[in-house]
Amino acid sequence: MSTRTSSNHTAAAALVYWLMVMCGLAGLSVLRMNTPREFVPLWIGSVAGIGLGQTLAWLRLRAWLIAVMSIVAIAASPVVFAVLYMVFGSLDVGLDTCVLAFVPAAVCGYLSLSERAGLIAFWYPAMLWMVVILDRPSAAAFDSQNVLPLVAGLGGLFVVFLRSRETRRTAIWGAHSTLRLAEPLSRTVLRTSPLRGASQHLWTGAVGVGSLLLAAWVAPHLWQKEAAHPHAAIVPQPLAEDTSATVDSNGDQCCTTDDVEEQRRERVREYFPIRSTTQAQAQHAARPLCTRCQSGKHARDAASGAKGVRGGTASRGYGKDGSSTGNYWSADTTAVPMAAGAYAPTGDANDSYGATGYGNGYGTVPGYVAPEPPAPDPVAEVKPLPPVPPLPKVAKLAAVPSKVDVVATKPEAKVETEPPFAASPAHATSPKPTVVLLPQQPAAPPTGGTPWRSALALCMGGIALHLAMRALRRQLTLRHLARPFWRETLDQRVSNQWQRMLIGLRDAGIHPSTDEQPQALAKRVDIEGMATCATILERVRHGIRVGADDLAAMDAASTAVYRAARNKAGAAARAAALVRSPL
């Protein structure tokens, strides 16, 4: 068995993996900056899980041993939970989010260093990125304008991750084996194409782009939408004291449309639930303020106390603290104002996959008083609509998430084209419509405010600056080697001219080997003028006096060789040589 110290190539895969995860977590944090309760457990679970997984992989533990250890850990988990309960006084500290993140992160972290399970390992960071991509303020199913940098980044990191894994595998292949391995000594590149390295990267990029296009083309057709909790409707809730004002002169009530709401409650299914779109807020602001209530759902929603002025919902607590006297199918049940006055300070409890899961919202807090709901603007009196003939009832969304093809449903188009009033379903048991006053919604947050474009521009600018600095450094170095900026000895100037000539040779992909003497190099390369340079340089090296005429000859010969080599390289290679490092 042979074991040698692996090269640094082996660390790249782990680092790229961490980069993917960190970027995903950072994106989530930016998107949910206002709800640290959501992303802090996610950070903890992800970092701890991946750290543990990669540590176990680094320790070379076999999977069966880890499985046994996991079973033991599960058996001991009640004790851990008890300790946590004693420490925190409650388990409502985001523990389940932490566990939900920790387990797959540990598995994927372990597999990230495996030989053949890289795709499984890629799932966890991809899942984080997908949440970031889909969970956006202006989230349509696939908003190419805003998510393009993220999608490109995900595809690029996927390719880089796979390639770094293969590079790591190659390095391990060369350093570890059951057989006794020879010790590599030196690697001398005598001649190579100066552009092949770049073309290799271009090929990798092209493969990545192709894969990304395929994925972007086909994958959305495999996405499935699930309904948010049916009672987690994003319905503006009238304040209790305003309820009386919602009845117009005709005694009708004004409500939102059930169908439109249920369309808005759909979201792309993911391991971690994606936030119901806050786009609904903008749509709320744009849509008609009220419609005639004809469905029992409004009454149910009102009774549940799950409505918030910012679209907040409380799926678990719905109807719990409010007097849920309303029957789902009885349309005329009036909402009890107690819960109706609740207010969601965070604006969206529906997406809280935190400790209490959905519905850890305001509806569960008895007697919670809204801190400062935005005062509803005076609303002009709404004229009640005349009764409309009953329409076919829209199928109620089931509590269990259902598979809905994203493209097939086209929710946005439906929302836009559907007349809000016409979609109002009639309820057979509704003897008299109820008008509910809708408060004026705050303006929707500006879309496209995410920092991705700025960050991308900053990165590109940094890269451009870096390349520009390389080119500048090269020009300065060449200038100094040709005509030194400060006074130097004759011998040093001869050596400088030789180095300048070598730079030109490297531009053409010609490299001197280790311990290759100047004359041998000149003979191998066979460019006119190199022999002169080599002769003068060897005279300097052997301490034979050189004069100004020798320097002039060296200058002329090295310049000729430099130009000949660069001409031989070609225009593209010359351009690439501008930013080559080291010189």
Add this chain to the structure above:
Amino acid sequence: MTEPLTRSWPKTAFRVAALVVPSALAWREAFTEAHPSDLTDVVTSALGPLWLMLFASLVVRAVAAAVRRRHDPSVSILAELDVLTSGGAALAWLSSFSIVLAVWLGWASLAVVGLLGAGLFHIVVLLSLVALRGKDPMRAASITRSFTPEIVTEDEAVIEELRFEGVRIPLGFRLFVEGRVGPRWATSRHVLDAAESGGEVVLESDVGPAIRGEHEAEPLIVWLQDTFGICRSRSALVVGANVTVLPRLRETEKASAPLDRGDGPRAAQPVFQLPTEGFFRLREYQQGDDVRRIHWVRSLAARELIVRLPDEVPPDRPRVRLILDTFFPEASHFACDAPSELLDSMVGVWLAIGRTLAESGTRVTLVTALPQGETYAPTRQDLSRRALGPALRLGAKVTWQNRILVDDLLTKEATLVVSRAMLARPQEGNVRWIAVVPGDQATNPVWPTQSEALMPHPMGSEDNRWSRCREASNRIARLRTEHTRALLVMHGVARPLPGSFLARLTEGRTVQLEALR
């Protein structure tokens, strides 16, 4: 580059199936479960051309292999289609599994992961089928292999130099090189990137310590593999180079022991002469002396009977034949290194004793059986203390053989036989045995142990696979068994014969002789 290596056919068939089967299963499931209308259109538009091109490439490759097979029956169609690595097959299956899971669970990330994997897989496979076409993907590259120095002494470093000139490495691929000199040598592994395609690259590695012998290095195995580890070309062989490793000369402790005991080569030998011959030693007549030996002139002068004694050759420059017994027909049946290591020790002892005898003034003739063409023949070489080169070359050529018994090498001259064991028969004439016994390191070697809970190599290594670990464990177990058996066969018949010697190599790499009484 000559014949490619073959891979086991069940695995080959599995990998070939992985080119098409996972995708077919995954999309069948997707079309069944999901809304078929839109998905079918999109998949047909996006992946359909890829599938068509992949299928067409496979058909073309299979047809080309079938055509070549008419002229060369060794060409295998299945092997021609085998372009996937195990990692590539895993990617195919995992991406398809992700798509199926995306259909079942509906998670968007699974769909993205599956499509990214499937897209990358299909693109790389297609490009590989194009880039790795033909019998010689390297396109007649010049790969030169040499060893520095070409003649080296045992246990010293040997530098293997590989020079690649004009090697064609397609874009997106790497060139993998693996090779070794022989079974007991270190394996050298190198990787060349496509950036070095068409250039001139020199790779060096230390494959030492050198193992005694005249070696024709095993061919280098060369293949191409893409930068994602999905596809690989067929392996090609690059002919090897030669390296000669001379045995190391060792010192002998108690060097004169073989010559100091009994009537060995240092004892004087009487010369057969007629009774009337001999002039140097005289003495008075004693009763029983041959009357023909009476020196009458001296007797008259001395007035008593004086007789002449026969002359003797003084032992000023004794001669000895030093035979190395290499007859061991069972050696080729052992997979372990014990027979080879023992032969190296025997050669070391043989040369060490020969040099010691030569330095003490004895004329030493080295005798052994060496390969000559297809057979073996006895070979003699006088050992000169000032020119050891020929003797060392002789030592480098020694191998186990099954043709010439040690009896065929014996003569009436004084002889020392260096052997793996003393033959169970009485001493004959001037023959003395020197049996080489294994040292502690050879008797109790340290075998690598494999933990069931820990992987032997860093995670990600191919050698961590269960099949390979099992294979390695079986190999070690077999080697242990054979090592024990080889020790019994090689040394089990040894019986201490009075007047013989035991020789062993010490840790200081000297030869220690022990006389048996």
